[in-house]
Amino acid sequence: MALMPVTDSLFLLAESREHPMHVGGLQLFEKPEDAGPDYISEMHRTLVRTTDVRPLFRRRPMNPVSSIGQLAWTNDNDLDLEYHVRLSALPTPGRVRELLELTSRLHGTLLDRHRPLWEFTLIEGLQDGRFATYSKVHHSLLDGVSALRVLQGSLSEDPAERDMRPLWSPRVRDNVSNLRPEPEAGASPLQGLRDAARAVWDIAALGPTALKVINDAFREQAAGLAFKVPKTMFNAAITGARRFAAQGWPLERIKGVRKAVSGATLNDVMLAMCAGALRRYLIELDALPDKPLVAAVPMSLRTDSARGSSESTLGGNAIGIILCNLATDTDDPVTRFAEIRESMQRGKKVYHGMTPLQITALSAIPMAPLAISMIPGALRVTPPSFNVMISNVPGPHNPLYFNGARMSGIYPLSIPYEGQALNITVTSYAGNLQFGLTGCRRSVPHLQRLLTHLEDSLAELEKALGA
Amino acid sequence: MALMPVTDSLFLLAESREHPMHVGGLQLFEKPEDAGPDYISEMHRTLVRTTDVRPLFRRRPMNPVSSIGQLAWTNDNDLDLEYHVRLSALPTPGRVRELLELTSRLHGTLLDRHRPLWEFTLIEGLQDGRFATYSKVHHSLLDGVSALRVLQGSLSEDPAERDMRPLWSPRVRDNVSNLRPEPEAGASPLQGLRDAARAVWDIAALGPTALKVINDAFREQAAGLAFKVPKTMFNAAITGARRFAAQGWPLERIKGVRKAVSGATLNDVMLAMCAGALRRYLIELDALPDKPLVAAVPMSLRTDSARGSSESTLGGNAIGIILCNLATDTDDPVTRFAEIRESMQRGKKVYHGMTPLQITALSAIPMAPLAISMIPGALRVTPPSFNVMISNVPGPHNPLYFNGARMSGIYPLSIPYEGQALNITVTSYAGNLQFGLTGCRRSVPHLQRLLTHLEDSLAELEKALGA
Numbered sequence: 001m002a003l004m005p006v007t008d009s010l011f012l013l014a015e016s017r018e019h020p021m022h023v024g025g026l027q028l029f030e031k032p033e034d035a036g037p038d039y040i041s042e043m044h045r046t047l048v049r050t051t052d053v054r055p056l057f058r059r060r061p062m063n064p065v066s067s068i069g070q071l072a073w074t075n076d077n078d079l080d081l082e083y084h085v086r087l088s089a090l091p092t093p094g095r096v097r098e099l100l101e102l103t104s105r106l107h108g109t110l111l112d113r114h115r116p117l118w119e120f121t122l123i124e125g126l127q128d129g130r131f132a133t134y135s136k137v138h139h140s141l142l143d144g145v146s147a148l149r150v151l152q153g154s155l156s157e158d159p160a161e162r163d164m165r166p167l168w169s170p171r172v173r174d175n176v177s178n179l180r181p182e183p184e185a186g187a188s189p190l191q192g193l194r195d196a197a198r199a200v201w202d203i204a205a206l207g208p209t210a211l212k213v214i215n216d217a218f219r220e221q222a223a224g225l226a227f228k229v230p231k232t233m234f235n236a237a238i239t240g241a242r243r244f245a246a247q248g249w250p251l252e253r254i255k256g257v258r259k260a261v262s263g264a265t266l267n268d269v270m271l272a273m274c275a276g277a278l279r280r281y282l283i284e285l286d287a288l289p290d291k292p293l294v295a296a297v298p299m300s301l302r303t304d305s306a307r308g309s310s311e312s313t314l315g316g317n318a319i320g321i322i323l324c325n326l327a328t329d330t331d332d333p334v335t336r337f338a339e340i341r342e343s344m345q346r347g348k349k350v351y352h353g354m355t356p357l358q359i360t361a362l363s364a365i366p367m368a369p370l371a372i373s374m375i376p377g378a379l380r381v382t383p384p385s386f387n388v389m390i391s392n393v394p395g396p397h398n399p400l401y402f403n404g405a406r407m408s409g410i411y412p413l414s415i416p417y418e419g420q421a422l423n424i425t426v427t428s429y430a431g432n433l434q435f436g437l438t439g440c441r442r443s444v445p446h447l448q449r450l451l452t453h454l455e456d457s458l459a460e461l462e463k464a465l466g467a
Numbered sequence: 468m469a470l471m472p473v474t475d476s477l478f479l480l481a482e483s484r485e486h487p488m489h490v491g492g493l494q495l496f497e498k499p500e501d502a503g504p505d506y507i508s509e510m511h512r513t514l515v516r517t518t519d520v521r522p523l524f525r526r527r528p529m530n531p532v533s534s535i536g537q538l539a540w541t542n543d544n545d546l547d548l549e550y551h552v553r554l555s556a557l558p559t560p561g562r563v564r565e566l567l568e569l570t571s572r573l574h575g576t577l578l579d580r581h582r583p584l585w586e587f588t589l590i591e592g593l594q595d596g597r598f599a600t601y602s603k604v605h606h607s608l609l610d611g612v613s614a615l616r617v618l619q620g621s622l623s624e625d626p627a628e629r630d631m632r633p634l635w636s637p638r639v640r641d642n643v644s645n646l647r648p649e650p651e652a653g654a655s656p657l658q659g660l661r662d663a664a665r666a667v668w669d670i671a672a673l674g675p676t677a678l679k680v681i682n683d684a685f686r687e688q689a690a691g692l693a694f695k696v697p698k699t700m701f702n703a704a705i706t707g708a709r710r711f712a713a714q715g716w717p718l719e720r721i722k723g724v725r726k727a728v729s730g731a732t733l734n735d736v737m738l739a740m741c742a743g744a745l746r747r748y749l750i751e752l753d754a755l756p757d758k759p760l761v762a763a764v765p766m767s768l769r770t771d772s773a774r775g776s777s778e779s780t781l782g783g784n785a786i787g788i789i790l791c792n793l794a795t796d797t798d799d800p801v802t803r804f805a806e807i808r809e810s811m812q813r814g815k816k817v818y819h820g821m822t823p824l825q826i827t828a829l830s831a832i833p834m835a836p837l838a839i840s841m842i843p844g845a846l847r848v849t850p851p852s853f854n855v856m857i858s859n860v861p862g863p864h865n866p867l868y869f870n871g872a873r874m875s876g877i878y879p880l881s882i883p884y885e886g887q888a889l890n891i892t893v894t895s896y897a898g899n900l901q902f903g904l905t906g907c908r909r910s911v912p913h914l915q916r917l918l919t920h921l922e923d924s925l926a927e928l929e930k931a932l933g934a
Binding site for chain 2: 017044088089098109110112113239241441
């Protein structure tokens with residue numbers, strides 16, 4: 001028996017049918033040239049036989065029914081791999097649309113707490129001959145960044161490599177040997193929430209001076225926004241069903257826009273794409289507020305770790321939440337882009353010179369409503385401190401293969417929360433920036449339209465900036 | 468707003484992720500001869516466009532999150548039919564095995580309480596060219612018998628009939644206009660549980676004389692068994708995942724066995740098939756108890772409705788639960804069959820001359836542990852009053868069609884409970900007796916083996932009786 005950290009059990013205790021607490025990943029693969037007609041079913045048979053399962057993928061809550069029992073882990077010695085590793089097929093015509101529909105449904109069901117908290121689905125029937133995998137893991141086991149690293153660790157840059165093992169199996173060069181690897185770079189949106197929970201415990205240990213720094217800094221960030229965060233259709237009670245949309249854009253196009261504005265980052269361009277798309281989406285539904293939307297953007301921040309070493313419990317790296325003005329009130333893409341850049345720079349400055357714990361505590365303030373919103377009925381009295389979470393998780397640069405099958409795309413699925421019905425997570429891979437949009441199926445209708453709006457938004461930026 | 472009857476809300480309040488409270492039906496269809504290549508996707512498009520939805524399929528709990536809100540129904544005026552009506556496909560090779568695997572998964576997930584409590588899945592990809600439908604409805608809306616009648620009402624005996632509407636749509640000759648039609652014949656296992664809950668309220672209104680009749684009758688039925696119900700592997704805590712197996716047998720074979728023993732009923736033969744199969748299954752797993760297994764068998768019983776008219780609140784028909792000795796301790800199929808017959812006759816006699824309310828109250832006694840077992844942790848202290856629920860729901864005699872597609876089979880999916888990990892429900896259709904076995908995926912391993920055992924058990928009876 002292993003006691004869970006408080007932050008792990010939080011994700012189990014807060015889970016309900018409206019708030020499944022798992023992250024997911026959708027991967028697309030091209031079959032190797034020598035693939036036979038039974039390629040997928042043979043792969044499935046091989047996967048189901050890979051019963052050498054790493055410890056992380058054997059753990060389950062000690063007693064799934066009582067709350068107390070969710071505070072300890074136990075190992076499942078009777079692992080039913082046919083339950084966890086599934087084979088599914090797309091109905092005709094087998095377009096990406098049917099794939100996203102299936103993925104939405106798979107992402108909307110709860111994991112079974114009587115078993116290790118993960119599922120893996122191999123998906124056949126894409127009309128272009130590719131196949132897909134959807135993996136799902138409870139956030140109490142892995143956050144989005146770590147899950148991506150586990151997945152990466154199961155792939156190879158060498159198209160000739162064979163006898164590779166699936167992600168739940170231990171491997172020779174294991175780059176994720178820890179149960180919960182610290183993110184090295186990038187920022188998981190969920191890490192923010194985890195840290196918010198941890199901060200509740202850690203802040204109590206801070207002295208009054210440190211608290212004053214945090215308080216002043218928060219006032220500064222809030223003042224920087226200089227307006228009240230509007231309530232939008234995304235800041236509503238959510239249901240358990242999900243809708244997922246995904247698409248990739250060539251990094252060359254994003255870089256083209258970045259080069260047109262000195263000092264801009266790829267992240268700024270990505271945020272500007274999202275801002276333009278959200279504006280178009282809300283106008284179409286006649287739901288655009290007068291005030292601009294505010295995004296919560298988790299960022300990896302370098303910190304002055306020399307300062308107050310006793311407070312540096314998170315190491316020299318920390319995730320800060322930046323509240324970004326998406327400038328959705330302006331029609332002009334160039335003005336909008338400039339305001340987003342400025343807002344991000346101002347947000348980063350607030351964290352300058354702070355210790356990791358101070359950053360965490362400051363980041364916990366805008367995240368607090370999320371934690372509060374998990375209490376049923378609480379939403380009505382909590383104003384949103386942001387409208388939508390947008391995160392950028394760095395992904396692999398080079399093409400990756402699984403036993404010769406080239407991965408052609410990877411799209412993250414995240415967790416909508418009560419009062420936060422839409423989550424946008426992007427990741428880069430092999431020359432593309434790939435967007436994964438996860439929304440509550442009821443609160444965010446026609447989610448897939450955001451993909452068209454993202455393209456239009458990027459094209460608009462390219463045109464306006466001559467990129 | 469419509470207040471729910473207490474018995475409806477019971478099924479909502481008692482639901483948890485371990486106990487999804489929905490019933491289901493799997494139907495197999497043959498495509499009509501003139502079906503084109505897009506037959507299934509066209510059918511799906513037509514179904515999703517059938518937005519004229521009958522009131523029962525528009526209802527949802529008023530407030531899905533709070534317990535109090537589950538006591539009232541509201542109408543969903545914003546029905547998202549694409550959510551409820553799904554298109555799925557089987558992976559290759561598309562055998563019945565893949566169909567049962569998919570059905571098991573679909574039956575194991577919870578319905579979304581933020582929406583009307585039903586789902587309908589059209590399934591393509593069977594290698595023999597047939598297609599399937601799986602429908603799922605919460606037990607607070609319809610019990611198994613009523614659900615079967617709603618389904619039947621959406622089908623036709625005329626293969627030439629077209630422009631037929633799906634089961635969620637109102638129709639001209641509506642034979643299920645009531646929200647909860649009283650079962651006319653046959654017995655739903657869940658009706659028993661519903662009645663058990665109702666009996667808690669009604670028994671309080673009975674006078675002491677009536678209670679004495681019930682008490683004496685129960686002692687008689689329990690005495691008839693003359694042994695303590697053994698604890699088996701089926702009487703364990705259950706998990707949320709399900710495994711479903713289904714198969715049909717020609718009624719001619721069942722009738723052949725019945726004719727060989729004077730006074731036997733088709734139901735007796737069905738029970739003997741189950742008894743032999745359960746014995747073989749438990750022997751294979753080295754888990755056969757010394758004492759014989761006891762089945763709870765819901766039966767439709769004619770009653771003396773003239774007696775105490777004020778007590779006849781259930782009309783002239785009532786469902787009685789009979790505790791049947793399955794005689795799994797004997798190796799001889801003929802002895803086993805005889806003991807089952809005798810046990811059923813003794814069980815029916817106990818109810819003779821009772822009023823419907825008395826029957827209900829008596830039936831509630833063996834069902835009570837089910838109600839108690841819904842309280843977490845209660846199982847450990849409650850001995851089983853039976854080992855497995857076996858019910859026979861009468862189905863349609865003649866072949867039925869949906870817009871020219873002939874239904875070749877219909878298999879019921881029921882609800883395993885805490886301490887009752889296996890449910891067997893059979894129904895007759897067009898010359899076949901069709902078995903649907905629903906089990907907890909963890910507590911009832913290799914459930915599909917029971918199908919082979921059922922065949923072996925029937926063959927054994929045929930051989931022993933020269934049928």
